[in-house]
Amino acid sequence: MSALGPPRVGLSACLRGEPVRWDGDHRRHDFLVASLGPHLEWVALCPEAEIGLGVPREPIQLVRTESGPRLYSVRSHHDLTERMRDWATARLAGLGDLDGFVLKHRSPSCGITGARVSPSLEELREDGPCERGGRGVFAEVLLRERPEIAVAEEPDLESRDGRQRFVERVFAARRLRARLARGAEPADLVRFVDGHAARVLARAGGPEALAELAGLARRGDGSRLRIAFAAALARPPAAGAGDPTADPRDPAERAALAVC
Numbered sequence: 001m002s003a004l005g006p007p008r009v010g011l012s013a014c015l016r017g018e019p020v021r022w023d024g025d026h027r028r029h030d031f032l033v034a035s036l037g038p039h040l041e042w043v044a045l046c047p048e049a050e051i052g053l054g055v056p057r058e059p060i061q062l063v064r065t066e067s068g069p070r071l072y073s074v075r076s077h078h079d080l081t082e083r084m085r086d087w088a089t090a091r092l093a094g095l096g097d098l099d100g101f102v103l104k105h106r107s108p109s110c111g112i113t114g115a116r117v118s119p120s121l122e123e124l125r126e127d128g129p130c131e132r133g134g135r136g137v138f139a140e141v142l143l144r145e146r147p148e149i150a151v152a153e154e155p156d157l158e159s160r161d162g163r164q165r166f167v168e169r170v171f172a173a174r175r176l177r178a179r180l181a182r183g184a185e186p187a188d189l190v191r192f193v194d195g196h197a198a199r200v201l202a203r204a205g206g207p208e209a210l211a212e213l214a215g216l217a218r219r220g221d222g223s224r225l226r227i228a229f230a231a232a233l234a235r236p237p238a239a240g241a242g243d244p245t246a247d248p249r250d251p252a253e254r255a256a257l258a259v260c
């Protein structure tokens with residue numbers, strides 16, 4: 001294991017196999033738990049259970065309103081939006097350092113994409129009409145509050161490339177966090193960016209992203225550097241780019257890539 005310690009990564013608890021879904025079931029993800037688990041420190045949480053909805057519980061769903069999507073219980077039509085937002089903001093503030101997060105696709109709480117959205121409160125019922133374009137309320141708060149970490153949903157990890165890209169983002173975020181925690185000077189940050197240039201250039205828009213990162217490093221702006229670095233590595237691969245993860249210098253990252 002690296003001297004840095006493993007990356008610290010949040011996880012929707014049902015993906016770790018915890019029986020916390022509305023119907024008491026789970027969605028254990030074998031790659032995350034069995035293969036990647038030994039290389040990371042997981043921080044699992046279930047927003048719906050933790051705001052006190054219980055297990056099992058009434059299902060919840062997003063509803064389109066004039067002020068944007070809101071989160072409702074499907075049968076009793078209670079508006080849970082502010083309760084979830086307030087809890088998520090406080091929970092994330094208390095979680096400490098993170099390098100990544102894996103979220104459950106399509107969940108009205110955890111999903112970055114694909115959650116069911118009812119066209120109106122009047123039409124909200126389990127078999128009612130819906131579209132699939134929603135973002136979960138916890139996911140929305142996470143993306144706003146933690147833009148410096150690598151976030152993915154479990155379908156992003158279906159292909160070997162997708163799994164390797166996520167591992168690369170998480171370990172890179174961990175290295176920069178450690179460098180900043182040691183009080184890195186601008187010269188150290190410039191060296192860090194130079195050392196990751198090939199990875200940034202392998203992404204779409206790489207040259208522009210690299211120029212921005214270099215400027216932030218020269219100014220010693222660590223907070224914005226973390227955010228811009230995470231965003232740069234989250235971009236899709238550039239056309240014709242090689243595989244920058246082929247031979248990472250960090251042995252812990254190499255070991256994690258090997259299980260992908």
Ligand code: SF4
Nearest residue numbers: 013014046104107110
């Ligand atoms: S998707 Fe999120 S809220 Fe739903 S069961 Fe899993 S962890 Fe809990």
